């Protein structure tokens with residue numbers, strides 16, 4: 184049984200049929216990437232998985248359970264955390280307060296402390312800047328903070344929405360290293376990316392989304408070699 | 421800061437501005453009203469203070485922008501500001517003497533003109549006002565350029581003497597109550613300080629501040645013995661808390677009936693402020709219909725306990741839980757339809773809610789149950805152990821308990837999980853949602869708990885007043901409560917108390933303001949937003965945000 188099973192979901196924004204039958208699976212321990220052009224429906228897919236949107240058709244199973252019965256906040260308790268697109272951090276709060284917020288659902292003081300240490304080990308920069316107001320962090324630092332905050336919920340499945348967006352190439356590389364490291368410590372990751380090259384370098388498998396439909400799914404290796412993917416997403420003619 | 425230094429044109433503009441303020445306060449009638457309130461018997465009144473306040477402050481501020489070496493320039497500017505400002509008053513008195521301007525400026529009364537010309541002829545009066553304002557400008561500028569060690573004691577001394585002088589009527593009555601006529605006669609002439617007592621007061625305050633400043637300056641040098649000072653500091657803190665507690669307990673004895681009554685009104689607003697602070701300050705939900713919950717609490721209390729035709733025979737104590745629960749429920753009910761709304765929309769819809777409650781209270785439909793425009797009468801006072809709590813000082817203790825509960829609950833909630841969810845909601849609703857915060861329950865709890873305290877306040881209000889009418893529950897109440905938490909500092913608990921004291925307590929003490937209350941609110945809010953937008957006692961987040969550009973946040977460990 185896969186950790187996450189998305190079965191033929193159709194999600195709408197009013198009349199806009201954004202997801203037109205998306206199916207995908209994520210196995211425990213994997214990094215799975217979802218790539219696609221702007222407006223393909225990647226963010227919509229993640230928001231549907233975290234219950235911020237409800238599909239009109241199809242179902243989603245997390246660890247074998249249909250998530251339809253859960254409210255968004257219950258998904259965090261279930262072990263699904265999202266790093267939102269465009270680094271949603273609490274701009275007026277400090278780094279430490281932001282991280283604290285990530286653990287709002289937890290009571291285990293000890294576990295929270297351990298996770299904080301873990302975040303600071305992954306992102307030493309955040310430790311230095313713990314009392315800085317998040318809104319004044321650089322873009323890259325805000326991305327670290329958003330990721331760190333999601334980790335503070337101690338998720339088993341982390342949904343990441345374009346973590347490399349707007350970062351300098353050198354930072355992008357760091358970001359993906361960190362993603363790999365988080366995964367190796369036992370967190371399963373569903374990674375939405377524009378930067379297909381980098382995504383394939385860390386992912387086990389991938390899906391290609393085109394105007395609300397999955398058009399390809401394969402191992403990262405095979406996708407990298409696929410002619411259509413090379414043309415459309417890797418910039419190789 | 422060379423670029424900040426100002427030239428003569430700015431000075432004249434500042435003088436004109438100051439004069440305009442003095443003129444406005446005169447023509448709206450405030451100065452004449454306040455001229456009844458003596459500060460030093462036979463010497464000057466609160467009217468004078470308000471007349472020269474603006475030129476004084478303007479001279480003080482302007483002198484601060486002159487390079488510190490150019491002392492005579494600063495003084496000259498101060499003088500100029502005073503003289504320029506006085507021109508407005510001269511024009512006013514002259515016009516009023518020769519034309520009948522009272523036809524369109526109704527408050528330019530003979531009393532005002534007599535006050536502005538010091539009871540002398542127009543010419544002499546005008547010369548006097550120019551000289552006086554010039555001197556005030558000089559003094560303002562002079563105070564500014566004094567070395568810090570004298571400036572602080574002098575400004576405190578002058579400030580406190582004037583403030584105490586403004587309230588000398590109350591002070592005098594308390595002193596007479598405690599120390600008898602003899603002492604009273606010694607200090608006061610009529611209702612105001614006499615020259616001797618005022619001078620002694622001034623010297624005492626200046627001396628004390630000077631000494632206190634010196635003491636403080638010495639202290640930082642002893643910082644090596646950190647642990648010890650920490651220990652004594654804690655003990656000192658505990659002693660202070662103890663003294664404060666005792667003062668709270670015996671306050672009605674010290675204050676007397678009138679001041680206790682004022683304190684009670686302030687207390688009811690503190691209760692409402694603490695409730696609304698949860699909704700607006702903690703959760704960031706702008707609620708303009710807060711008076712609705714106050715009304716529900718008051719009406720439920722009124723109808724359940726009234727001894728008139730409407731009454732249902734409850735006692736204060738059996739009705740209280742019902743009233744508070746009803747308003748909590750009203751909070752949740754209001755919360756449901758506005759769950760998806762933010763910002764401006766939320767403000768408008770909640771405002772509508774408050775109006776609906778008031779109109780329902782007025783309506784013929786509900787008249788058989790809650791009295792319509794006639795309101796609910798004959799609401800009994802609470803009883804305790806067979807004793808009827810008639811006197812304001814009894815009500816004081818009920819309100820005190822309510823406020824203490826509200827402070828405790830707010831304080832504990834702020835640091836709880838729910839408090840953090842509110843904070844997330846306030847900071848960014850979208851991020852909060854993406855983090856898995858249950859927006860529905862978080863919002864409804866904020867509305868519900870906020871309404872709880874509004875209802876509590878309303879219930880006590882009904883019983884305290886013995887009768888309630890729909891017109892007591894209009895939008896102005898909501899605005900007052902919102903203003904007081906903004907002035908105090910959004911999200912800050914001590915801020916609520918300070919805000920209520922300033923916005924509710926002060927106008928009651930300076931009854932002359934009653935008529936101009938909304939005007940004063942407006943002015944105070946504008947001045948606050950310009951000079952201290954985070955409020956008198958800001959919460960951490962606000963302080964950081966609004967002064968982020970001034971100084972970097974010190975890096976603290978934790």
Ligand SMILES: Nc1ncnc2c1ncn2[C@@H]1O[C@H](COP(=O)(O)OP(=O)(O)OP(=O)(O)O)[C@@H](O)[C@H]1O
Pocket residue numbers: 196199201219220221222223224225226227228268377
């Ligand atoms: N709130 C909304 N209301 C209406 N339409 C929306 C809304 N959000 C997204 N859409 C539409 O749904 C489609 C999918 O959007 P989505 O945000 O999922 O794209 P995406 O793949 O994440 O794109 P990008 O790479 O630019 O982030 C787009 O056509 C978009 O315009």
Ligand SMILES: [Mg+2]
Pocket residue numbers: 225226227268344
């Ligand atoms: Mg997107």
